[in-house]
Amino acid sequence: MSGRGGPIRWLFRLGHRRPPPDDAADWEIEHHLAELADRLLEAGWEPEDAWREAERRFGDPGRYRSRMKRIERGRMAMRRRVAWGEFLLEGFAGVWRTARRYPGFTVAVILTLALGIGANAAMFGIVDRLLLRPPALVEAPDQVKRVVIRRPTRTTGELGWGATVTFPDFQDLQAHGGLEGVAAYGFPGERTVGSGEEASRIRTVVVTHQFFPLLGVEPVLGRFFGSDDDAIDAPPTVVLSHEYWRTAMGSDPGVLGGTLELGGHDYTIIGVAPAGFTGVELSRVDAWLPLEATQALQTGSSYWRESRSWWWIRLVARLRDGVSVAVAEEEATGLHRNGRREMIEEERYSAEARIALTPLIAAQGPEPSAEARVARWLTGVSLIVLLVACANVANLLLARGARQRREVAVRLSLGVSRGRLVGQRVIEAIVLALAGGAAALALARWGGSVVRQTLLPGVFFPDAAVNGRVVLVTGALSLLAGVVAGLGPALRSTRTDLAEELSEARRGSSGRRSRARDLLTVAQAAMSVVLLVGAGLFIQSLQELRGRDLGLDVERVVLAGLEFRGNLENAEETDLYMRAAERVKALPVVEAAAATAVPFQFALGVPIRVPGLDSIPELPGGGPYWNPVGPGYFETVGLRVEQGRGIEATDGENDLRVVVVNRTMADTLWPGRDALGECVYIGPRTEECTTVVGVVENAARSGFADLDEPALSFYVPLAQVSQPAQGLYVRGRPGTDAETVAAAVAPLLRSFAPEIRYASAESLWKILEPQARSWTLGATMFTIFGLLALVVAAIGLYSVLAFDVARRTRELGIRTALGAEKRRLLGNVVLEGVRLVALGVAVGLVAAYVAAPYAEGLLYEVDPRDPATLAAVAAVLGAVAVAASLVPGLRATRVDPMVALRTE
């Protein structure tokens, strides 16, 4: 007996007369009943009686039929499972065999995919936190909304968004019926813990008592603020973050009831927040303070509570169940406008201001941060890198498929179904991809943490770079990559024009080079071009930014601040700053130092009068800005005095009142004239002239964009005002890094006088750096991804050419034998490589050109179609193409004709 069903089929020549599976049971029962009826007829029964009797003896056919079918179904399911299991095992066995026979190939595939998938896994972790997930531990985050005000901006009249509100605005919204609650929180601030040498800084946020309950968080230890803690005369309390509790206090549960000395006051520790909770924003928080109690303690007056012009807090609200956002917004707008009715009537506030309730995830709201926007683009970019990696793997698979053509042809001819072979290949690709995915996780862990620390230091990531969601996404991407990379080559390598394949293989040369592989290489080159162009544009943006003339020598200047114990007189504070300046100048790394009453990012506007002018023009940059500064200020910060002189030590309390104006002020108030010697009345009620003794170049006050908008700014001697000094500028010697200077200055300042509680110092670039962060992120990531794609594409090109040379061994051997010049052979191969890449570059440049308008918003003053960048990238690709083609080219020249002609 051989084979299944062989002799039966042969015996009865049934051929293919099988019942459809559903009818098999019926046929069988039918047969049985017929045979039974026959027997009864032979025994003498009447036909109808015979049939009835047959059915009676059989039993209820319906019941048996359904039982048979049930068993049959179970059997089918079991067979399917077994078949699947066999199929998968065969796939794994195939992968194992391939790995052993072609270890280099296997490693190349896994590595390439690891790079591609790893890039995506790292990006996903970041994007997840920035764009996808709401802030940690907030209950029912869909119901929690940010409260923002839409109103026309003063300068342009366009509707702008503002998330900052005043305290009275917050109180207005408390009466809202559609909201379960509203809470306010301030911007994160740095406060000093302790004093003197052991002092440290922590990040704190002030919150109203509704904050924690509204977000639905439970304390890990102790409790959160109650309404009594958040009152003006309440004893000061503080809630610690889990991170801070862990690192600074060793997770000691005994801290409850203890105190934290912040800014000279003792705050009682009443609770610890759960791990990972950072409130509503993404940045790190060390401690939360009750808003009203803390403000009352820190500031004497109550302007923060009553003023409708002091914008300093942000609001979150929780919608009541069943209340729609639109309805809630309407009510909120009504309450807001009502509260500001007086100001609207006096035209001090816009009547069109509206309240909007935006999603909790800031990136989904109307004004996503620049980081969020760049992150969105980077997701696309990392997917492109994955595509490039898949293209490479597909290329490698195609090459291997070509080598195994004969084996495949034989298997197909033996009757293995093509579908099965294709399935095997795809499973192999998936297994390799999963292996790549596992490696990718390791890459993502390292890469992800590096990116987070260096490029996104402001964001607090509660999870590790590789968490559950990242693993899931990595797995899914690996599967996808396996299918994408494996399906094409699988289909290709099992094509059924066998005869041609077999005979070609025998002849030792195979007609055309695979066009699919060429296309893939072209595609890789194109994608690399797009990424590198992006990198070039971002790098240029960064350079534009850094190169902007801010007036101040941002690279060399450090800003230091002092914190005092107790309440000092203004004159005492200024005196301490002056002494600090002297002490600091003694340091070897310091070239100059000067104090100021208005440090960087602060501004004080003061009305002035000029004889001969009816009014002072209002400039887009604002002003006039009043800057009391110490002697040597301009030399310290690097502002060029264009006319006259700067502020000097001789400008004392009892000397002539002098002022140095900036270029804009000189040109605006005294156009066409020399400003020196002119008279200015500073302050609303002065009768005394202040004489202009110098004109200095314009300087930025807080950001990169400042110098685009001219502003009136002037400088007076600190000694001649009663305003206390609040900052110390320090200039490092040429060649010293500003951070080094800052590190030297801070400890000196902390200990040089007993009245100093704390001192900090930061380079100006570090202060400005957050404004450049989105471009830094873009430049770094595009460069990394671009180079990654380039390397992968280069490897791909190399493998295509190497394979091509190997394929043409016979032909090359003949040519060498016939006396072809080595140089021509080499040139031939290199030309092929360059041709492929050139095609890819063309496609890539077109794509970059087309996509340019979308990128404009992300760049800084750089033309997205900048020809220099495009040309540079093309050149780089060209050079890489030549480099990648050299080795195969050289190999082509070294083909030994004797060996070549003998092999097939």
Place this chain on the structure above:
Amino acid sequence: MTDGSLGVVQGTLELLVLKTLDATGTLHGFAILEWIRDATDDVLLVEDGALYPALRRMEKRGWLESDWGVSEKGRRARYYRLTPAGSKALRREAERWERYVKAVAKLAPGEAGA
């Protein structure tokens, strides 16, 4: 049920089918039932239809294989035969049946005819 005949326990039906096919080779369902009736002198009676779920189960377990063919009378019928696994199962089940019978004989008083 007619006098003198016993209802058949499911497990023994399967044993009977195995024995039948072992002795005969390839049969369709009806023939298997006829053979069992002949061999046991019609003592063991089964409601005809009960045979078929049993055949399905045995096929699922891999003891039988089946194929469609044409019967002597020219009707389409499903034919069954033992697989090597089925032969092994036959030996196992037969052994078990022996032990069962011996055990029952030890416990039950009297013998046939009393």
